[in-house]
Amino acid sequence: MQTSSVGSDEVGRAAQRLAGLVWRTPVVRCDFLDAATGTRLWLKAENLQLGGSFKIRGALLATTRLAACGGRGVLAQSTGNHAIAVALAARRQGLATTVVLPEDALPNKVRRLGEIGARVVTAGTTLADRLAVLDELRERDGYSVVDPYENRSVVVGQGTATAELIEQVEHEGGRLDAIVVPIGGGSAIAGACLAVSGRAIDVVGAEPAAVPAFAAALGAGRPVTVPAGLTIADGLRPDRVGALPFGIARDAVDRIVPVPEAAIADALRAALLHARLLVEPAAATALAAAIDLGPELGDDVGVLLTGGNVETSLITSLLADPVAALT
Amino acid sequence: MQTSSVGSDEVGRAAQRLAGLVWRTPVVRCDFLDAATGTRLWLKAENLQLGGSFKIRGALLATTRLAACGGRGVLAQSTGNHAIAVALAARRQGLATTVVLPEDALPNKVRRLGEIGARVVTAGTTLADRLAVLDELRERDGYSVVDPYENRSVVVGQGTATAELIEQVEHEGGRLDAIVVPIGGGSAIAGACLAVSGRAIDVVGAEPAAVPAFAAALGAGRPVTVPAGLTIADGLRPDRVGALPFGIARDAVDRIVPVPEAAIADALRAALLHARLLVEPAAATALAAAIDLGPELGDDVGVLLTGGNVETSLITSLLADPVAALT
Numbered sequence: 212m213q214t215s216s217v218g219s220d221e222v223g224r225a226a227q228r229l230a231g232l233v234w235r236t237p238v239v240r241c242d243f244l245d246a247a248t249g250t251r252l253w254l255k256a257e258n259l260q261l262g263g264s265f266k267i268r269g270a271l272l273a274t275t276r277l278a279a280c281g282g283r284g285v286l287a288q289s290t291g292n293h294a295i296a297v298a299l300a301a302r303r304q305g306l307a308t309t310v311v312l313p314e315d316a317l318p319n320k321v322r323r324l325g326e327i328g329a330r331v332v333t334a335g336t337t338l339a340d341r342l343a344v345l346d347e348l349r350e351r352d353g354y355s356v357v358d359p360y361e362n363r364s365v366v367v368g369q370g371t372a373t374a375e376l377i378e379q380v381e382h383e384g385g386r387l388d389a390i391v392v393p394i395g396g397g398s399a400i401a402g403a404c405l406a407v408s409g410r411a412i413d414v415v416g417a418e419p420a421a422v423p424a425f426a427a428a429l430g431a432g433r434p435v436t437v438p439a440g441l442t443i444a445d446g447l448r449p450d451r452v453g454a455l456p457f458g459i460a461r462d463a464v465d466r467i468v469p470v471p472e473a474a475i476a477d478a479l480r481a482a483l484l485h486a487r488l489l490v491e492p493a494a495a496t497a498l499a500a501a502i503d504l505g506p507e508l509g510d511d512v513g514v515l516l517t518g519g520n521v522e523t524s525l526i527t528s529l530l531a532d533p534v535a536a537l538t
Numbered sequence: 539m540q541t542s543s544v545g546s547d548e549v550g551r552a553a554q555r556l557a558g559l560v561w562r563t564p565v566v567r568c569d570f571l572d573a574a575t576g577t578r579l580w581l582k583a584e585n586l587q588l589g590g591s592f593k594i595r596g597a598l599l600a601t602t603r604l605a606a607c608g609g610r611g612v613l614a615q616s617t618g619n620h621a622i623a624v625a626l627a628a629r630r631q632g633l634a635t636t637v638v639l640p641e642d643a644l645p646n647k648v649r650r651l652g653e654i655g656a657r658v659v660t661a662g663t664t665l666a667d668r669l670a671v672l673d674e675l676r677e678r679d680g681y682s683v684v685d686p687y688e689n690r691s692v693v694v695g696q697g698t699a700t701a702e703l704i705e706q707v708e709h710e711g712g713r714l715d716a717i718v719v720p721i722g723g724g725s726a727i728a729g730a731c732l733a734v735s736g737r738a739i740d741v742v743g744a745e746p747a748a749v750p751a752f753a754a755a756l757g758a759g760r761p762v763t764v765p766a767g768l769t770i771a772d773g774l775r776p777d778r779v780g781a782l783p784f785g786i787a788r789d790a791v792d793r794i795v796p797v798p799e800a801a802i803a804d805a806l807r808a809a810l811l812h813a814r815l816l817v818e819p820a821a822a823t824a825l826a827a828a829i830d831l832g833p834e835l836g837d838d839v840g841v842l843l844t845g846g847n848v849e850t851s852l853i854t855s856l857l858a859d860p861v862a863a864l865t
Contacts, residue, residue, distance in 0.1 A: 237564030239586050258814045259566050483853075487585045487816040487846035519814035524855055526810075530854045 216409025218459075222370040222402070225272050229253065229371055232251065232271050232303070236260050236372075238379045241456040241486040247506040248299025250277025250512050254482075254498075255376040258490045265517050266296035269368030273357045276364055278304035284354035285309075290316060291446055292518055293359040298329035309348055311341045317445075317522065360396040364499060370402030376392065376513050377406065388509020389413035393517055394425045394467070394496040395447040397456030403515065404463035413465040417500035419444050420469035424452050429461060443525065444475055446493030446518065468500040475499050476529055482516070486527075488525070491518045543736025545786075549697040549729070551703045552599050557697055559598050559630070563587050563699075565706045568813040575832040577839050580712065581809075581825070582703040585817045585846025592844050593623035596695030596725060598630065600684045603691055605631035611681035613638070615668040618647060618773055619845055620686040625656035628851075636675055638668045644772075644849065664848055687723040688695020689781025697729030703840050704733065716740040720824040720844055721752045721794070722774040724783030730842065731790035740792040742835065744827035746771050747796035751779050756788060770852065771802055773820030773845065795827040802826050809843070816853070 239254040257265035274285055274297065282308035287297040294310040299309040308329040312321065313336045324331050334344035349356055359365060373390060377407050380387050392403045394416045418425050421440030428434045433459050439450035475492050478499035482490045490498070494516040501514045565583040584592035601612055601624065611634035614624040621637040628635040635656040639648065649656050651700045661671035676683055686692060700717060707714050719730045721743045721758035730741050745752050748767030755761045761784050802819050805826035809817045817825070821843040828841045 234567055237566070237583075237586075239564070240561055241586075242588055256564075259564075261569055261570075263814065483816055484850060487590065489814040489816065490811055523811060527854050527857045530850055531858075 218405030218408035219372075219374065219410070219414050221367055222374045222406045225367045225417070226371040226374055228275065228503070229268060229271060229368065233268055234259070234261055235375060238277045238376060238383075239444055239486055239488060243485040244481065244502070247501050248506065250506050251385065253370060253376065253380050253387065253503060253511065253512060253513045254488070255513060255515050256488055256489055258494060259515050262292075262296050263518055263520045264296060265298060265369060265372045265399070265515070266292045267282065268371050269365035269402070270296035272368035273362055274300040274304050274306060274365040277355050277357070278306055279476070282306060282355045284350055284352060284434035286311070286354040286356045287343055287359070288312075288345050289359055291320060292520055294329075295320065295323055295327065297357050298327045300395035302328055305354070307354070309352070311344050311348070311356060313341065318428065322360055346459060359412075360398055361455045365455070366398050366401045366456055366459065367405060368402070369398045370406040372515060373403040373406035376515065377410070377412070380511065380513065381467050382419045385511045387412050387511050387513045389415055389465070390513035390515065391415045391417055391497045391508070392503045392515045393444070393447055393493045394418040394452065395493060396449040397425065397452040397460060399515060399517060400425070400464060401456030403461045408463070413454040413508070414463060415500060415504075416464050416467045417470050417497045418467065419447050419475065419496060420471050422447060422450060423469055424450055426467050426469065426533065428452050428457050429467065433457070442492075443472060444496050445492060447496060454472070468504065470496045470499045474503060478502060483526070488516065489521060490516045490526070493517050510531040545697075545732030545735035546701065546737070547782040548694055549701045549733045552694045552699040553701055555602065556595060556598060556695065560595055561588055562702060565703060566813055566815060567712075570812040571808065571829070577831050577833050577835065578712065578837060579705065579828060580707050580714065580838065580840045581813060581815070582699060582840060582842050584699050585815055585821060585843050586611035586847070589619075589626045590624050590847045591706065592696060592726070592842070592847055593619045593624060594626060595698050596689070596692035596729070596809060597623035597627035597684065599695035600689055600691040600760055601627040601631050601633060604682050604684070605633055607632060611635065611679060612729040613672055613675055613681040613683045614686070615639070616686055617775070619642060619847055621656075622647065622650055622847075624684050626653055629655055634681070634697065636679070636681060638671050638675070640668065646849065649710045651715070653788050654696045673857045686780045687725055690782065693725050693728045693783055693786065694732060695729070696725045699842060700730040700733035703842070704737070704739070707838065707840065712838050714739050714838050714840045715840065716742055716792070718742045718744055718824045718828045718835070720771070720774055720820045721745040721779065722820060723776040724779040724787060726842060726844060727752070727791060728783030728786040731787045735790070740835070742831075743787070743791050743828060744797050744824045745794065746774050746802065746823060747798050749775060749777060750796055751777055753794050753796065755784050755817045756794065757781050760784070764849070769802070770799060771816060771819035771823050774823060775830045795831065797823050797826045797830075801830060804854055805829055810853070815843065816846050816848060817843045818848045819852070820844050
């Protein structure tokens with residue numbers, strides 16, 4: 212919770228810029244989950260967003276600015292949704308896109324990028340490998356890099372999802388006590404912190420217990436690299452949070468919840484079978500924290516369901532055999 | 539298409555009565571499906587409705603009237619969503635409910651009815667078995683029967699889903715050319731016909747090719763019993779449409795589409811993997827017709843996704859092995 216509303220004003224201006232460019236995704240209620248948790252859950256269904264993830268918001272805001280400044284093209288590196296979001300956003304602005312992916316990138320993400328018309332370059336398997344190639348390409352082609360974490364437009368753009376959620380809940384006569392957001396590199400939680408500024412809404416971060424990068428950063432007072440355990444939440448695998456989002460969120464966050472793998476899997480199943488929404492494990496991580504804490508968070512709890520890009524094989528294995536999916 | 543707006547006025551009054559009692563479910567857009575079909579699809583996500591199905595609308599309208607007239611309790615027979623909807627609706631009105639189910643009813647539906655607090659009576663496997671027991675119970679307990687088809691409140695209530703869809707599309711600056719609705723006993727399509735009356739919106743009915751009850755009724759000029767083939771669309775298994783809904787819809791419907799089983803399965807997968815919505819096979823039947831006809835239906839096509847009550851085993855088998863699920 213922050214008292215100044217500078218952040219929410221910035222997010223509000225971003226929301227105006229994005230109006231008509233992104234879908235105003237619905238806020239879904241689920242009587243079963245309300246009864247099970249003993250609180251009213253307001254599920255912001257960004258799994259239904261363009262491109263299947265809230266990341267299109269930050270990507271569009273960043274590329275709109277690049278296009279306005281006469282940028283020639285866009286470069287992004289990512290293992291997942293950020294690359295797809297940047298490619299979609301850049302196409303809208305008429306900008307060429309090159310994305311640098313690891314050699315072991317998921318086939319369906321590579322295919323999707325091809326469909327969008329992005330040029331795909333693969334480079335090793337580590338972040339360092341990708342950044343080296345990114346630098347080469349930037350010098351050669353003169354494209355601008357849209358970083359998933361260290362870019363204020365990206366963070367502010369992600370914050371518009373939370374701002375919309377707050378507005379939609381108020382429109383229904385509710386008032387959020389807390390909002391639960393998953394933490395990967397940190398852009399979602401930093402955006403949420405900006406969006407709630409000036410309001411009495413707690414921001415709760417949920418991260419896989421296997422990759423406690425934000426908790427470690429809070430402990431050290433700065434982003435540190437953690438030993439990254441295995442998690443099904445592919446979107447939350449960064450083993451270090453970004454410096455920019457950490458700087459925004461460190462004092463504004465109210466609570467960080469480490470979520471066990473089994474709880475992520477349970478929440479994904481609950482979202483699918485009870486809320487009838489297909490969400491990716493990152494989104495399920497936030498839902499799991501909300502289910503776990505329930506009334507401790509207040510009467511009205513928002514959950515940012517960040518995306519819905521899931522491998523079909525993960526859905527079937529989670530439904531058929533919860534244990535197998537976790538090994 | 540009808541020229542008089544008597545029907546839509548009646549649906550409008552019902553919508554006012556239901557305001558605040560049911561959820562205003564979102565209309566979901568999906569860029570992938572738009573690109574695949576060559577038309578703009580507006581998916582009315584009643585799978586996200588209270589109780590997981592649009593049937594709560596008609597059930598609430600009917601039971602509200604019963605409660606206002608001093609009814610003692612409610613009786614319903616059904617193999618599926620109608621029983622759950624009536625039990626939920628009656629509980630809201632403080633009315634006791636007894637539901638009569640076939641002996642081979644799906645276990646998760648029986649469990650759900652128990653959770654809601656309804657008394658469950660099982661009777662044989664045929665409609666005739668259930669109706670005989672229903673008559674006995676009505677005489678003994680003095681409860682009122684809420685029929686899934688031959689009850690005008692039910693039909694008008696179901697129509698409010700279509701009315702809401704039309705309004706939501708207009709709010710987004712669109713104008714529907716057609717709406718596609720699945721046909722089981724006929725309450726959804728009859729409700730849709732009432733809701734569009736006075737507007738230039740085509741009503742398209744989708745029924746499993748395996749159970750072509752509405753097409754047969756149109757051919758015969760009255761409801762007739764058809765040999766019911768196997769279909770995964772359990773909500774669309776009635777082998778005869780209701781006389782009341784048929785009378786409303788017969789001249790108002792613009793087109794009936796027989797949908798093969800494989801297309802129902804494909805549409806269910808598409809809804810899940812691309813629109814990220816879990817829908818039941820009945821809803822997928824309507825989506826399949828919209829996908830098949832695409833631009834033939836116009837530029838803006840509404841699809842009534844009637845519900846999301848699916849057996850987990852059907853999801854896994856459809857995702858794992860499309861062929862197995864159909865045998």
